[in-house]
Amino acid sequence: MVIEIVSRNRLKIAFVSAISALAGAANIWLLALINRNAQLQDAQRGVAEFAVALGSMVLVSFLSQILLSRLSAATFYKLREQLVSGIANLSSQQIEAVGSARLYTALTKDIPAVHELIIVLPNYVFNFTVVAACLVYLCLMSVQLFLIFLGFLLLALGVAKFAIADRAEKRFQLRRKIEDDLFRCYSALIDGNKELKLNRARETGFVHSDLKAHAEKYRDATLSAEFFWNMSNNWSSAMIFIGIGALLFLAPVLGQGSRAPVLNYIIVIFYMVGPLTILMNSFRTVYAARVGLQKLKDLDLDTRPRPLASGVDGAEPFATLSLRGLAFEYGATEDGRDGFRVGPLDLEIQRGEIVYFVGGNGSGKTTAAKLVTGLYEKRAGSLLVNGREVVADERYFQNFSAVFQDYYLFETLVPKLGGLPQTEEVDALIARLRLSEKVSLQDGRLSTTKLSYGQRKRLALLVAYFDNSGIYVFDEWAADQDPEFREFFYKEFLFDLKRLGKTVIVVSHDDRYFHLADKVVKFESGRIVSVVDNHSRELGQAQPREALRA
Structure with a gap:
């Protein structure tokens, strides 16, 4: 350099x-x-x-x-x-x-x-x-x-x-x-x-x-x-x-x-x-x-300039996301013990589905979500979009928007396909999030982000929404929200995205809402131990799946 x-x-x-x-x-x-x-x-x-x-x-x-x-x-x-x-x-x-x-x-x-x-x-x-x-x-x-x-x-x-x-x-x-x-x-x-x-x-x-x-x-x-x-x-x-x-x-x-x-x-x-x-x-x-x-x-930084991804224009519309033997392992701990391993994971996610990743703390569901988004580099296995393996992370990233627990709240709304969102549409969602007295939109920029913790998290939901991505990932978003906004999130907001043809992955402990998901994927010790398809359940065909053998 x-x-x-x-x-x-x-x-x-x-x-x-x-x-x-x-x-x-x-x-x-x-x-x-x-x-x-x-x-x-x-x-x-x-x-x-x-x-x-x-x-x-x-x-x-x-x-x-x-x-x-x-x-x-x-x-x-x-x-x-x-x-x-x-x-x-x-x-x-x-x-x-x-x-x-x-x-x-x-x-x-x-x-x-x-x-x-x-x-x-x-x-x-x-x-x-x-x-x-x-x-x-x-x-x-x-x-x-x-x-x-x-x-x-x-x-x-x-x-x-x-x-x-x-x-x-x-x-x-x-x-x-x-x-x-x-x-x-x-x-x-x-x-x-x-x-x-x-x-x-x-x-x-x-x-x-x-x-x-x-x-x-x-x-x-x-x-x-x-x-x-x-x-x-x-x-x-x-x-x-x-x-x-x-x-x-x-x-x-x-x-x-x-x-x-x-x-x-x-x-x-x-x-x-x-x-x-x-x-x-x-x-x-x-x-x-x-x-x-x-x-x-x-x-050991790679300072070579990389072409900036300009949204997903020209790419084939997302239809399916497949995990085939996907695996990840954290590095060894300071005391010499092996790091936590996630996978191998096998899963099929369809366009427009609401998929819950569930399980106890430390079960690997958040790590799996980061693997799916490409934020963590896989150690083995494949990620496939529409049946073809992902080879360009920069391009692949543009399919996703996410609100993880350690999110950073930006002040601007930047749709991935360019342009600015309609002010009326933004104001309508701000009102639904009960933030109208606190926040307004001015030239694509939010008037403030200096809000309470819960309000900032609702605002992060708004920023992600107007990214206009194909797949959304929410990591325990509702865990610390009031009942009113928890209901809004699970029963309204997620289905708004579904109606727009978006795919949603929700990392959650809220078992009261599991029945609303299209798929419930349960994790234990870094492995998928069952996948329940609620559509199949409605037809009397529940499909649990045992943990895959190493």
Whole structure:
């Protein structure tokens, strides 16, 4: 992802770097003029050249900064876009496995760290040019003094890099690892605010134990890393001044009787200290970017753009959905036990049917619903639409709309076949959901989603309805609704969809309404143990089915 973006912008980065190098060269030109004219009795002759050098430095520096700002903004935008694309390409199952904390920290920490390195590269080129030109200038002034100073400089940089800064990097790697856990705690603090407020003991234990422990680890890792960074910077500065002192005291020994060349030499070194310090501090940026790159690499995201599905236009109308030996297995638990397995599942669902998935908690009915929608990737078996196996998930997804228990409520109504729903039709359903005093539709957008839990869930029903999908999945939708809306859901809303030719899959515990379903599919321990066809029952042909053998 990052390498691709850098490669794509390599000419721009090289051009901005070249401009930065010219700005650095102009700085050295200006410094050389100052040194030369400081030794002349009549410096008036150098005014024009000084003015040209100064103007060149200002102009080129300003140009490099403008180009750098444009490059950095475009690069940051592209990095974020690539990461968002990669996250969007993840399946629901993969997002659950990765965890939202890692994805949020990738967006807020890793991408900015990599971006920071990219945008400061031209600045490093500028400062490196200044340092390199200063070293060449110093060498031309006196080879003997240059060798003395260079020896101290290389010693300072070598110790700063290998003995100190590398240790700091390990601390920053540890800190970045802690950030994922710390972010999970922050999310729990915000999302679980109500539960914490209602249980003071839990709040105290969480805030002063879990969250505090991760915060202390983060603090300690930061202090340790900063200790080594500060040691590196101070060591390098000290070695530079030791080198200057050595020049002052060794100059007479080396035959430098006049102090003027030595002082000019020291002026150049002092000028070089600023750019050199920036280069030494670059270790922090480089290491942070390396950690960010590794974290992004560990996510293993597919950032290739995928064509956006534009509804189900042109597709053969849905008639049947078949599950043939469909199976899924969760990964092993932290204590080493095998994950829960669902399947093999065999089931036939016809267009216009209302199908209930029933069974106890943990029986696999919700997992089966996610398998049917394609949100979970099957481990075995086949999904067939109209007798043909599903091969393109993006296209297959467009058959479905769903309200799972962990639903997200969007504010817009977006029919899959395009256009906007009729306001009158939306208002009519809002009224049936008893939300007219709370919500209205404005240009395809709901006026608010800040409602009570039950009202938000009814609103989610409305949003899903106007998707105008072929198959609807509702996961325990009525479990926490008032009796009035439970009756509305089972006896009115589902049959409204059926009359429109929609297929409905309902995950439910409400056995009082099982007789309303066309099929009741019972799950136990991840298996289908019976399928009752109520149409057949009406004809005296109930068809229970024993659990399939593994």
